[in-house]
Amino acid sequence: MAAAAVFSYRIFCPIRCSAASNNHDPNKQKLNNISYSGNSTRSTKVDLHSQTTGVASTFVASVAAEKEGCRINEVQIRQNIPTKKQFVDPYRHGLIIEGGVGYRQTVVVRSYEVGPDKTATLESILNLFQETALNHVWMSGLLSNGFGATHGMMRNNLIWVVSRMQVEIDHYPIWGEVVEIDTWVGASGKNGMRRDWLIRSQATGHIFARATSTWVMMNQQTRRLSKIPAEVRAEISPWFIDKQAIIEDVPEKISKLDDTAKYVNSDLKPKRSDLDMNHHVNNVKYVRWMLENTEGNVEVQM
Template sequence: MAFIQTDTFTLRGYECDAFGRLSIPALMNFMQESANRNAIDYGIGIADLERQGFGWMLMRFRLQMHQYPRYSQTIRVITYPTVVEKFFIYRDFRVEDEAGTLLADATSVWLVFSIEKRGMVPLPDFIKKLNPPTGLEPLPKLSAKPDFQTNPFVPTQQKDVEVGWLSIDQNQHVNNVAYVQWLLEAIDKEVLQTSELIQIDLVYRTESHWGDTLQVQSASEAADTFVHRIIQPESGKDVLLARTRWTSVHS
């Protein structure tokens, strides 16, 4: 069977930012929760994979904001898988208000890793047999290696972060939303106070764990665009690569 997940959320104060808009980490947590519920319906939830020695890992994610919902507003998060390949499964998201107005959409790429070896493996047969819903137009596929991954990068800002216990998920590594919160907290104060995020594009490169020290780096690519890295300072390995785009809304 094919399953489409639809969840309704009424925005609470702690899910909104200083301007009363739904925060990006809160929105991504909504999306992750809906994806988890959808995966359970398909029999490929976290517990289903764990029983067979596997875990999910997010590899690519791109979110486009069209209109920010605000405190006390009710929204719908809709998600479903779109394509299943040998190593990757693709998943789209759509966020609407109660009238059906599109507020945001996102597309993502997921892989499966071996819990024992902590490395990527081909999708197990019970996942490859999944039937995505038909009759839906998927968002364009994300590039496995976007240009901001290979372009020269010279950081102009950097901030150290120590991974705390509450950033760890059931797969025993840092939850993907925690990285986004660290990245956004390192953005220039003026940008945070005068602009709102309209797009975030993410490449997750490797996992990190409780007690690790990471470095969040950023640089301006254009007046409204920034590129970001989260690295392991000791090894120099990239943990997360990202690009954010902003639009001015406050003076």
């Protein structure tokens, strides 16, 4: 027998009021017909009460929905995280490719993503890489309520950490340009996952940039690296593709910095704005730190 789940939330929204008693606002009519839809919903009941206070009304909606052993909360409804694989995401202009395991997202380069030369900054490109990676997991139906974490990762208190990234850029997208970003994942050793990207112009088909990265898992409490548990590997391995955006026979090893470093900032402290939802310094922030402490053209390796 299905269990009953009950939640309540308040909606504060301004509406236009009219002094004429015979004026029927069509928008008010719609407010009396709130519908709720969810997976495995047996029945839905909505009670709506309103108290008009000038130009604003407060609506208290109490929704009781019978669910198959699942309790719904407001956050889940607002996020609308898929519980099964999606092939098209009209809100993010994304779709599944590569035989059902890759992801492609179409984006427009916005004004706040470009620099003085009207081309996308390196930081903006890396942010787009991160966003498409998260949206790829979103489409898979594996995303839990964590920052790119699967259900198995959440059960094991694990988060993703980018340990290495290599980016090759031939041309920078310009302001207002429509670009397509392809991303996919593959195995990287015994305890890592590789994620690659391609950025191309939708208008010309020319590839602007390629990138490859290595992701490892870290225990969120101990802050130590972790092996990939069997249940997590079972979640992600069906999505692996034997394909690389950048061909590397042997990954280039980055030399450790010493007192011969050309640019040094010895008083660098992470700020609150540098942390992501995992309370971890986001990988893109490292690039910002490096670029803010260099002059001219530089080669950044992660």
